[in-house]
Amino acid sequence: MAESNPSASKYWLARVCLHPWTSGLAWPVRKTSYSARLGSYAHRKIECRVERTPDDTGAGQAWGATPRMRAMAAACAESASIYLGGLESDTARAEVAWRVSLGITTAGTAGTPPAPLNSTELFLAEPRAYPPLPGLYGTADLVAEPRPGTGGGGEGPVQPHLLVADWKTGMAKAPYTEHARWQLRWLGVAASKAMPELPRTVTLDACYLSKEGRRPWVQREFFTRDTKEWAAVEADVHRTLTRLTGPPEGPQPGPHCKLCPVREQCPEAI
Numbered sequence: 152m153a154e155s156n157p158s159a160s161k162y163w164l165a166r167v168c169l170h171p172w173t174s175g176l177a178w179p180v181r182k183t184s185y186s187a188r189l190g191s192y193a194h195r196k197i198e199c200r201v202e203r204t205p206d207d208t209g210a211g212q213a214w215g216a217t218p219r220m221r222a223m224a225a226a227c228a229e230s231a232s233i234y235l236g237g238l239e240s241d242t243a244r245a246e247v248a249w250r251v252s253l254g255i256t257t258a259g260t261a262g263t264p265p266a267p268l269n270s271t272e273l274f275l276a277e278p279r280a281y282p283p284l285p286g287l288y289g290t291a292d293l294v295a296e297p298r299p300g301t302g303g304g305g306e307g308p309v310q311p312h313l314l315v316a317d318w319k320t321g322m323a324k325a326p327y328t329e330h331a332r333w334q335l336r337w338l339g340v341a342a343s344k345a346m347p348e349l350p351r352t353v354t355l356d357a358c359y360l361s362k363e364g365r366r367p368w369v370q371r372e373f374f375t376r377d378t379k380e381w382a383a384v385e386a387d388v389h390r391t392l393t394r395l396t397g398p399p400e401g402p403q404p405g406p407h408c409k410l411c412p413v414r415e416q417c418p419e420a421i
């Protein structure tokens with residue numbers, strides 16, 4: 152099935168080649184690997200803790216009863232505890248959509264006038280309930296406002312700020328890549344735009360759950376509104392969205408083809 156809206160996790164690709172979204176090429180059906188299942192399990196474990204709901208993931212069920220799975224469960228518990236102590240309000244699995252106002256209108260269904268796009272929206276809806284409109288969409292694993300004075304995941308008092316976290320689960324052992332960096336920055340800017348009442352500082356956490364026997368670790372980046380760096384991310388997203396809704400550009404091959412989901416169908420893939 153073809154995909155039309157880039158997601159935060161694929162933003163690194165969208166900004167250099169939009170062909171996967173504008174060509175109508177069918178994306179391969181995603182197979183659920185063991186690592187992906189492990190990742191889903193880990194996400195659910197963390198969500199149960201963040202939402203303070205009973206852990207119903209069933210560590211002992213079927214495929215979960217392995218040493219690696221138990222190690223992952225322990226890592227999740229440790230990882231979640233990094234956050235839980237310092238959170239005033241929290242929202243797990245926050246859907247973020249960023250539709251930049253470019254004078255674009257939606258096509259509108261029969262009898263319905265086209266609606267102007269809002270500049271920003273935050274959806275706290277069912278996961279992946281993205282509306283079929285041009286834009287960039289993403290799911291942050293956690294959007295929260297740490298409680299002042301608790302450290303908010305670090306030591307000592309902190310000023311209130313927005314925390315946006317993404318659990319890097321599965322067997323992720325890669326360091327903080329440019330891909331993850333763009334994903335987190337995109338989510339951070341979009342969440343911040345949707346919550347303008349929050350203070351200027353945004354913390355971006357890529358939380359890696361490591362392999363058996365190793366501690367989870369967090370790659371943290373601080374972002375501040377009204378800085379050049381922040382403006383650069385915004386400008387980048389505006390540029391990408393403008394191109395997304397403009398005339399098709401065709402394939403833009405490069406090193407990024409290596410991890411492109413439609414590379415098998417793309418004649419220009421290198």
Ligand code: SF4
Pocket residue numbers: 168169170171402403404405407408411412413414417418419420421
């Ligand atoms: S294979 Fe390369 S050129 Fe083709 S769509 Fe993917 S990124 Fe673009």
